[in-house]
Amino acid sequence: MRNLRIAFSVAGLAVVMAIGLVACGGGGDDTGGSGKSGGVLNVSYASFPDYMDPALSYTAEGWTAMGEVYIPLLTYKHAEGEEGSVVEPGLAKSMPKISNGGKTYTLFLRPGLKYSDGTAVKASDFAYAVERVFRLNSGGSPFYTGIVGAEEFAKTKSGGIPGIEANDETGEIKIDLVKPRGTFSNELALLFVAPVPASTPADKDQSANPPPATGPYMITNSQPGRGWEYERNPYWAKANSKAMPDYPSGTLDGAKVTVVRNQQTQVNDVEQGRYDWMQTPVPADRYAAVKEKFEGTQLRVNPTISTYYFWMNTTKPPFDDLKVREAVNYAVDTAALERIYAGQIAGTHQILPPGMPGYEKFDLFPHDMAKAKALIKEANPSDTDITVWTDNESGQDEAGAYYEDVLKQLGFNTTLKILNTDNYFTVIGNQTTPDLDTGWSDWFEDYPHPNDFFQPLLSGESILATNNGNLARIDDPALNEEIAKLGEEQLGPEQEAAYAEMDRKFMEMAPWVPYGTRTLTTFVSDEINFEKIIVNPTFFEYLTSFEFK
Amino acid sequence: MSADLQPEASTAEGRGPWGLALRRFLRNRVAVAFLGVFVLIVLFVLAAPLWANHVADTGPNKTHTLEQITVDGEKRYVVTPEGKPIGPQWFGADGKFFLGADSRLGRDEMVRLMYGGRTSLLIGITTALITTLTAIVLGLLAGYYRGWVDTVIARSLDVLWSLPVFLVGLSLGISLAIGGLKLGPIELSGGSIWIPILVISIFTVPYVARPIRGEVLALSEKEFVEAAVAQGAGPLRLMFGEILPNLASTVIVFFTLTIANNMLFEAGLSFLGAGVQAPNSSWGTMITVGEELLSTQPLLAIIPGTMIMLTVLALNIVGDGLRDALDPRSKVRLEAHLGIAEPEGTAV
Secondary structure (H helix, E strand, O other): OEOOOOOOOOOOOOOOOOOOHHHHOOOOOOOOOOOEOOOEEEEEEOOOOOOOOOOOOOEHHHHHHHOOOOOOOEEEOOOOHHHHHOEEEOOEOOOOEEEOOOOEEEEEEOOOOEOOOOOEOOHHHHHHHHHHHHHOOOOOHHHHOOEOOHHHHHHHOOOOOOOEEEEOOOOEEEEEEOOOOOOHHHHHOOHHHOOOOOOOOOOOOOOOOOOOOOOOEEEEEEEOOOEEEEEEOHHHHHHHHHHOOOOOOOOOOEEEEEEOOOHHHHHHHHHOOOOOEEOOOOOHHHHHHHHHHHEOOOEEEEEOOEEEEEEEOOOOOOOOOHHHHHHHHHHOOHHHHHHHOOOOEEOOOOOOOOOOOOOOOOOOOOOOHHHHHHHHHHHOOOOOEEEEEEEOOOOHHHHHHHHHHHHHHOOOEEEEEEEOHHHHHHHHOOOOOOOOOEEEEEEEOOOOOOHHHHHHHHOHHHOOOOOOOOOOOOOOHHHHHHHHHHHHOOOOHHHHHHHHHHHHHHHHHOOEEEEEEEEEEEEEOOOEOHHHOOEEOOOEEOHHHOOEO | OHHHHHHHHHHHHHOOHHHHHHHHHHHOHHHHHHHHHHHHHHHHHHOHHHHHHHHHOOOOOOOOOOOEEEEOOEEEEOEOOOOOEOOOOOOOOOOOOOOOEOOOOOOEHHHHHHHHHHHHHHHHHHHHHHHHHHHHHHHHHHHHHOHHHHHHHHHHHHHHHHOOHHHHHHHHHHHHHHHOEEEOOEEEOOOOOHHHHHHHHHHHHHHHHHHHHHHHHHHOOOHHHHHHHHOOOOHHHHHHHHHHHHHHHHHHHHHHHHHHHHHHHHHHHHHOOOOOOOOOOOHHHHHHHHHHOOOOOOHHHHHHHHHHHHHHHHHHHHHHHHHHHHOHHHHHHHHHHHOOOOOOOOOO
8 A cells, every 4th residue: 555644654574573462362442461441542643544434545544544443354463574464354254265266255244243333234235345446446446356247347336246245144245256366365354345334425435424433443523634533433342342352452442633744743742742642754854863762662663565666657758768767767866765764765676675575686777877868868758848746745755856856867847746645646646637747656565465566556457547556557468467367376486486577577667766665663652552552564553552551 | 303304395396206205215224224135135046046056066956965075174975874964064165055955855055045035036026016016907997987897896806805815825826736727828837936926916916906996096086187187188098197106106115015925925835835836945945844854953944934034024114114205194194193293394
C-alpha cells in the first residue's frame, strides 16, 4: 500500500524487537501485562487518511486507522516482523480449504458475530464487500479480478459475482477463481474485503460515516480532514470476542485522533505529553535530536519493506522513450535523496526492496550525469514540457524539488506541483487529471510476497481510471503474463529467482526511478507502555497494543 | 506649527498642489525615512541576478545537497549527512551561502531571499495596479451613473466583500494551482505566478472600489462638475477628465496601502500552499520552508518574515505620509477626532 504521510512506523520485517506479543492474549477486555486498563488515547495524524472506508483505503495511514475496526475473513497475526506476516483466521473459523487445483477457496464464518450496530454478520456480507470494491473502483480491485465473474462485474457493476457463493444459514463462503492464485489468502486478509453490512451504500465513499465495525473498536465522529474517534464496539465483548477468543481486545476505552498538520507541533505535543502518540514519523530535522533523547524509551526506529520512487508516464512523450527514462535513472542520485530524508531512507535502485523474498541487489543505473545528458541528446525528446508531482509531506516535497532540479539539468521545462498529502494519490490516481507526466510515489508491502510489488503497480490490469496503481502506465504483455503466471504459484526458491529476474526486466524498461527504502518511527509519550506496542508489517501500530503505564 | 506655516505661506503662490504635497511629504521625516527603506528593499531585490551570478554563483532553485564549500579554508558540507543545512556563512565562503542553505536541498538562502522578494514585490505591485485600476473604473461607473448601474456594481462588491476572503482565496488558489486556468483564450498553468495575482486582485477590489465610489458620489455634486456639464461635457469626459483627477490623491494613497496588504495576502496564500508554487520562492513560501526547520534554524523563517514586515511597515507609513501630504484636511479631521487638533488656522 502507499504511505500517505509516511506516517507510521512501519514495521519492517527485520525489526523484530522481541516485544509485545504478550498482548495477543485472550479475548477479554484486558490483555494483561503491567499496564493499566482503560483511558482514552490522544493521537495525532499529520493528515486524514485517503479514505476512512475499508473498501477504498489504500494507504498505510488508512490501514492503521481501520486495522482494529474491520476484520476480514482472514487477518494477520498481531505480531511483528516475519511472525506478523503470518495469515490466520479472522472472521472465518479457520484457514480456507483450498481445492480444485488451487482454484476454490472454502471458508466458514464464525457463528454469533455481530456488527457494532447489533446486526448479525452474514456470509453474504463478504460477497457484498467484494462487489463494493468493484462498484467503487477501489485501488484494491485488481486483487479480486481473478474471482470467476469478477471481471465482468467490474464492467457491468450489476448481477453479482457468480464466483462467490455464500450461505447465510451455514456461514459457508465458497470462492471460485478463474485460475490458481498463490497470494489469494494474503489478499483475503486485506481490509478491502472485510465484511460490511449490506445496508452500507455500495457506490459511495463512507469516509464521513464509516460502516459498522466488527473489531474491538468502532469509529465515531469521523470528520474528514480533521479527525475521528474510536469507541469500544459494544458488541465486541458481548459477541465477537467470544467468537474470536484469540483476537486481542485491547485495554483502551477509546482514542481521539486529531489531524495536526505541522509535524514539528506533533513532536512537541508528544514530548510534552499533550498527545500520547504521533502516528506520523518524526520529521527529518528533529529526527537526530529525538532519536538521541528518546530511542528505546519513547521512540523506536522501524525498517520497512518499502520502495520510494519517481514514476514516469510511459504512454506519452517524453517518457514513452526508453532512452529518456534511462537518462533520468542515471541522473537521479540516491545519495542526495538519502541526505534529503536525513538518513531515513537507504538508497536502492530497483523495484523489490531488501527484505522482500526475491530481492537480489543490483543497480543498472549508477549515478552518471554525463551519461544521462548524452542519452537525452541522443533521444532528442519532442516534448520537453513536463509536470512533476509530489505531496507536501516533509521529505517528499524536497525530494520532488530535487527531482525537478535534476530534470531541469537534463534540459526539461518543468512545472512542480506539490499537492496536499490528503488528496495526493486521489489526484494522481485519476487519469483525467491533466499533465500526469512524472512524480513521486512510494509503496509498502501489503503482504510479504514479491508479487505485491509487481501486480498492483506494474501490471497492465492495474491501470485504472481512478485509484490508478500503475502510475507509470506500463503495460508490457510479456511481463503481464509473467506476473499473472507467477501469481498463480506458491512462493518457493524457483519463484523467488523468477521475481528477481522480473525486477531486473522491469528496471531494464525503466518505468520508475526507485531511490530508497524507508525507516519510520514510532514516537509516544512517557505515559504509554512503550514496550507493549506491536508494529505489524502490514497494519503498523495496532491500537489494541497501546496501553497506559 | 504656526512657525511652520509662515515659510509655506510665503511660497505657496509659486507652487501647485503637487508641489505643496511634495513639500508636506518631505517634511514628514518618518515617512521619508521609510520611503528610503522601501527604496533600499527594491534595490536589494533588483540586485538578485548580480548577487546570484557574481557572488553566490548559483540560481535560486539550484540544489546543492551533496556539495561542499570552503569556509575559511575548511571544507564543509552544504547539507550534513544528518540532513542539517549549513547556517549563515556571511563572507566566510566569499559570499556563498551568505545566509546559509534553505533546506536539505541546499539552496542558497540569500539568493532565494532576493529572488523571492522580487516575486513578492511583483505580486504586490501588480495586484495593487490591477485592483486600483479596476476599482477606479467600477467606482466611477457606479458613482457617476448611479441607478441600476450603481446597484449592480455596489451589490456585486458587497457580495465579494461578504465572502471570507482568505478562505475563498485559499480554495481558489489551491484548485487553480492543481488544474491551472482556462478561460477562453487565457490559459494559465498551475504554477503560473498570474494565478495568485488573479486571486488576490479579484478579492481586494471591493476594498478600494467602495471608497472610490463614495468619493465619486460626492464629487459629482460639486460645482466644477456642474460647470462641465453646462459646457456640454459628455459622461466620459466628466468621469475621466473632471472627476478622476480629483481622485488622484485618494488613488495614490490606496495604491500604496494596497501593495502592502496584497503582499501580506500573497505571503499568507503562499505559506498555505495556494500562492506562489514551489520551487519558486516568495517571502511567503520561504517562511513555509523555514517553518519546518524552525527549531534548529530559526533564521530561515525569521529573515523572510522580517523582510515582509519591513516592506509592509514601510509602505503603510509611506501611504500614511502620502495621505497626510495629499489631503492635509484628513489629518486635521483625524487630530480633531483624537482631540489633539491645533488651534484653527494653524494646521498645515
